[in-house]
Amino acid sequence: MSQYEAYYPLWEKLNIDAAKLEGALGAAQKRHADLFLTQADRPKAMGYFDDLWGNLQTGRIAELDKLKSEGKPLVGTFCIFVPEESVTAAGGACYGLCSGSPASIPEAEKELPRNICPLIKSAHGFKLLRVCGYTQSSDFIYGETTCEAKKKTWEILAKHHPVHVMHIPQKKDEKSMRLWREEVEEFQEHIEEVVGRKLSFEEHKKGVEIINAKRKALRRLDALRGMHGDIMPISGLDSLLVMQLSFIDEPVRFTEALNTLCDELEERINAQKSVFEKGTTRLMILGTPFAAPNWKLHKIVESSGGAIVNEESCIGHRYFKDDVNLEGVTTNEELTARMMERYKNIDCACFTPNEARIEKIVKMHKERQTDGVIYYTLSFCHTYNVESHLVAEAMKKEGIPFLAIESDYSPEDAGQIKTRVEAFIESIRLKRGA
């Protein structure tokens, strides 16, 4: 008897290929156990997140199903520009869709070019294979125009699932921000259509408060893991899992669990307890997001004498660095204006120019006193890839050691990446010793 048998009726209702999903889950759980549970001295409070990973396609999907039965919107996304605050305001769920596995890519390549970003191909393959409960549960997928491979893939994905596309501008001047605000307002109206009524200011404000609190807790984790010098109370790998799950879990419960973890990390810092040896090379990752279960680079770095103390990435710092400022806000119009202020500060490489990102990276390095940065580009992501030249120039000027890695989800280049990471860490150590 399958351990998932209780979920078969739900999976069937969602038109999930249950046999395939069950096979995939076995592999995903084993990989999680191999990579995460084998780490020494893990914080006890990681148990919540391990369990959440275990319930990813079962318990959490049942929760979403319950929301749906109550008429709440379920919105799947691939980008931090889709206003989760508004979905939360409506009592619904806004979540990141499955997109981090190499296993679904061959299926996607029946409809998509091979030489586009693995995240997009993986997500498209999950839909074609019907093995992601999040995709299957979504009332609609909210795509956007932040990258051209995504933008064009929505046209094909729309043949398989309802897709809406938010037009994110490519500049941030006044007229672009005006267009963008109109897009956000249309999104809000769309959510109101799903729930069948206008949302009050109090509801909107509550939605923002919930997500602000989540971001605040993520910033707390960020400071605890990477701003106490040699004392690093949690691995980069564990921190990454927490951030990945921040796009999946119910936000209030998640925030509480994360604050519990942070309390434990504070105790560890007070007790000078680090999960890394003194002198471990402290690195920051810059660039494109790591969708679960894309743990390749973290595993490589942290088994090569390095520790990852921050991801300057959309699954990471770029997501939680800014809040919506609620001070003095009394109307929905003002609230939307404040949301736009926050969006304007997101320094995605899709914008031209994007100089603020470089200033921010230098500042982040100084705050964390990192030993170097690894610029990570998902293969064929032109925006972050071209921008890496400007970042590399700036790092050189600041004297910050810099390594660029471009990779897809295949395990095939792991050996080559490990060699490069080891040499990078060795060069930093030699320099430090000199």
Place this chain on the structure above:
Amino acid sequence: MSQYEAYYPLWEKLNIDAAKLEGALGAAQKRHADLFLTQADRPKAMGYFDDLWGNLQTGRIAELDKLKSEGKPLVGTFCIFVPEESVTAAGGACYGLCSGSPASIPEAEKELPRNICPLIKSAHGFKLLRVCGYTQSSDFIYGETTCEAKKKTWEILAKHHPVHVMHIPQKKDEKSMRLWREEVEEFQEHIEEVVGRKLSFEEHKKGVEIINAKRKALRRLDALRGMHGDIMPISGLDSLLVMQLSFIDEPVRFTEALNTLCDELEERINAQKSVFEKGTTRLMILGTPFAAPNWKLHKIVESSGGAIVNEESCIGHRYFKDDVNLEGVTTNEELTARMMERYKNIDCACFTPNEARIEKIVKMHKERQTDGVIYYTLSFCHTYNVESHLVAEAMKKEGIPFLAIESDYSPEDAGQIKTRVEAFIESIRLKRGA
């Protein structure tokens, strides 16, 4: 003594690397002679275009220099969305920049990723090497946001040359068109700043009339070469050269020379004179542009039993298919509105959705009764590459033979492409014979 000695002072003034340019020109002229002058039965009127190719970096650059000395704007571009009508209205020159050669790519790869479009890398390399008179002459380069690799490259190119960026939206709804119109108006104001005065309606109208006439002549060539069944009075290769030079030459003179060529082609059609044997497989090329001297695919097809009767491409049909409708227009505001109507009809894959393109392709096929289509994607061009799946589906539905080719500027894949093109043509013949 160098044959280019007379131009050395001009080249020096433009900060051109004269020795490098002279070497490059030798190769470019030889390649032109080998590919073009060896064709049998060429129209006599091609002489004008052969001469223009010969004067590309000499006589034409001297003409631009004269314009500049008269205070006229010189604007280099990479996209048909930059309003050449407005530059023409100001008496200036708007031209496509050198971007079709593999020779400049290694230099560009010092600053750009290897896995982006060869056109962008080639253009960037021409600037770094200082071997393109057009780039060097430009008051400014007007980039745009139609593709992300270009969009981000402008940030790096701007370190070497003045660059402005026009924000082209990614959708065509009302609010996107409003943003776009404001961008076009800003461009027009910028041109007026360069010439130091407002341009009158009559000047603007004249600019549009000149470019409309050029487009009309290009449509005439298009109909003559490909809409008379087995009678094809000019090769696809020669037609391509004409279209490539349409972005370089003085437009009034060019239009006259092209109409002279078309007169000759009409005579040939009346005399039932074709440059291809009866039964030659008639093909249309869809997709990304061929910047001179990128003649690889045309050479391969036309030496493999095929004839190219149309390029559904920005250097080609997408550029000249629509005019600005001047009927009843009496003010600059109305004129700009009409320009926007024309832009809205351009079916670049940068837009989502872009369904009109597929309907158009089917219509183009029917008008020309082609035997099949080759979908050409410049390597790593995500927008056209992803969209190719939708086009392939539509072609299958219509029963139109379809071949997809993705290639860069390197000569290395020529053999492999030839094998695929030959097999494609053979399969069409077998089907036709059956």
